[in-house]
Amino acid sequence: MSAATDFDVIPVHVLTGFLGSGKTSLLSRLLASEAFGDTAVLVNEFGEVGLDHLLLGEVAPDTLLLDSGCVCCTIRGELADALRDLFSRRQRGELPAFRRVVLETTGLAEPAPILATLAADPVIRHHFRLGGVVTVVDALNALETHRHEPVWAEQLSAADQLVLTKTDLVPAARAQQVRAQLAALNPLAPVTEACDDVLPIDEILPPARVADGRLRPVTARKAFYPAGASKAAGGHRSGGHLAETASFCLEFDRQIDWTAFGLWLSLLLNRHGRNILRVKGLLHIEGSATPVAIQGVQHVVHPPTHLSAWPDDERRSRLVFITRGLDARTIEHSCAVFLRCLPV
Numbered sequence: 001m002s003a004a005t006d007f008d009v010i011p012v013h014v015l016t017g018f019l020g021s022g023k024t025s026l027l028s029r030l031l032a033s034e035a036f037g038d039t040a041v042l043v044n045e046f047g048e049v050g051l052d053h054l055l056l057g058e059v060a061p062d063t064l065l066l067d068s069g070c071v072c073c074t075i076r077g078e079l080a081d082a083l084r085d086l087f088s089r090r091q092r093g094e095l096p097a098f099r100r101v102v103l104e105t106t107g108l109a110e111p112a113p114i115l116a117t118l119a120a121d122p123v124i125r126h127h128f129r130l131g132g133v134v135t136v137v138d139a140l141n142a143l144e145t146h147r148h149e150p151v152w153a154e155q156l157s158a159a160d161q162l163v164l165t166k167t168d169l170v171p172a173a174r175a176q177q178v179r180a181q182l183a184a185l186n187p188l189a190p191v192t193e194a195c196d197d198v199l200p201i202d203e204i205l206p207p208a209r210v211a212d213g214r215l216r217p218v219t220a221r222k223a224f225y226p227a228g229a230s231k232a233a234g235g236h237r238s239g240g241h242l243a244e245t246a247s248f249c250l251e252f253d254r255q256i257d258w259t260a261f262g263l264w265l266s267l268l269l270n271r272h273g274r275n276i277l278r279v280k281g282l283l284h285i286e287g288s289a290t291p292v293a294i295q296g297v298q299h300v301v302h303p304p305t306h307l308s309a310w311p312d313d314e315r316r317s318r319l320v321f322i323t324r325g326l327d328a329r330t331i332e333h334s335c336a337v338f339l340r341c342l343p344v
């Protein structure tokens with residue numbers, strides 16, 4: 001039996017969740033487990049320069065980065081092309097005979113158009129099916145994000161499975177409040193906790209869900225929308241889904257003073273956290289041979305991670321921002337002044 005016919009149709013699992021909620025962290029843990037071998041990974045980042053595929057490199061060296069843009073709107077065609085291409089390369093033996101695909105969406109993506117893309121293309125429909133939608137929810141930012149980002153409710157309502165992250169960063173009462181909110185918004189989706197030492201992989205991707213061999217129709221999904229958060233509020237159809245959202249990358253040739261940088265980033269997020277939806281980067285720190293990965297989500301700076309090696313040939317620091325209503329020049333100028341390492 002050829003590799004292609006060993007199993008009829010390949011499940012595509014859509015991993016979504018708002019910016020910085022913990023999708024890549026969850027995916028790294030899943031991919032590191034033996035049960036998750038044979039997985040092809042597609043990553044879509046809303047950013048001028050993608051970093052997730054570099055950060056995932058150790059566990060998934062073949063990760064394919066979809067072009068910059070949002071997979072639910074601007075690059076839907078590219079998703080279809082990428083899946084068709086994956087399948088043909090697998091058929092030709094250029095890729096291992098993967099048994100599932102995980103698509104990590106941008107944190108700004110609406111799931112419904114992605115599911116529609118999977119359902120609409122006849123070639124994709126023939127070879128792939130929807131394995132399920134896993135939505136990652138950040139306990140630290142959930143309540144605030146719900147208030148300000150209509151796409152959050154869309155991601156939540158599309159979920160077959162919810163994964164709650166960052167419960168280690170909030171008081172138990174707050175985590176309980178978020179769980180109650182999730183139960184109200186999507187009572188059908190079970191919730192698992194990412195902070196548990198052992199990740200319940202079978203709950204996140206239950207085998208039963210991938211057993212029927214057919215693409216489940218998108219229309220069969222029941223959506224739950226909280227009062228006042230209609231689908232139209234997402235703005236996608238009116239073209240406003242990414243309105244005022246910008247992404248840019250600051251790059252530095254010279255090495256960075258860690259103390260000055262840390263202070264600058266904390267002050268910046270403190271002052272503009274509402275408008276800085278996400279910041280992440282790889283930094284070449286003075287006196288360090290390997291890079292430091294930094295992560296900021298709205299007002300919060302997460303602890304930096306010292307990587308064991310540079311993930312590519314570049315040795316420059318790269319800092320990717322996703323902002324709303326805040327232009328690149330303001331941030332670039334403030335950084336230049338603070339670090340005294342860019343022309344002012």
Ligand SMILES: Nc1nc2c(ncn2[C@@H]2O[C@H](COP(=O)(O)OP(=O)(O)OP(=O)(O)O)[C@@H](O)[C@H]2O)c(=O)[nH]1
Nearest residue numbers: 018019020021022023024025107165166194295302
């Ligand atoms: N304390 C804590 N930190 C977490 C948890 N999950 C994720 N993080 C941190 O949150 C930050 C963002 O995590 P990512 O996995 O990059 O989030 P993401 O959803 O992939 O981000 P985007 O792709 O930019 O939308 C990182 O610094 C993670 O280490 C968690 O459960 N607890």
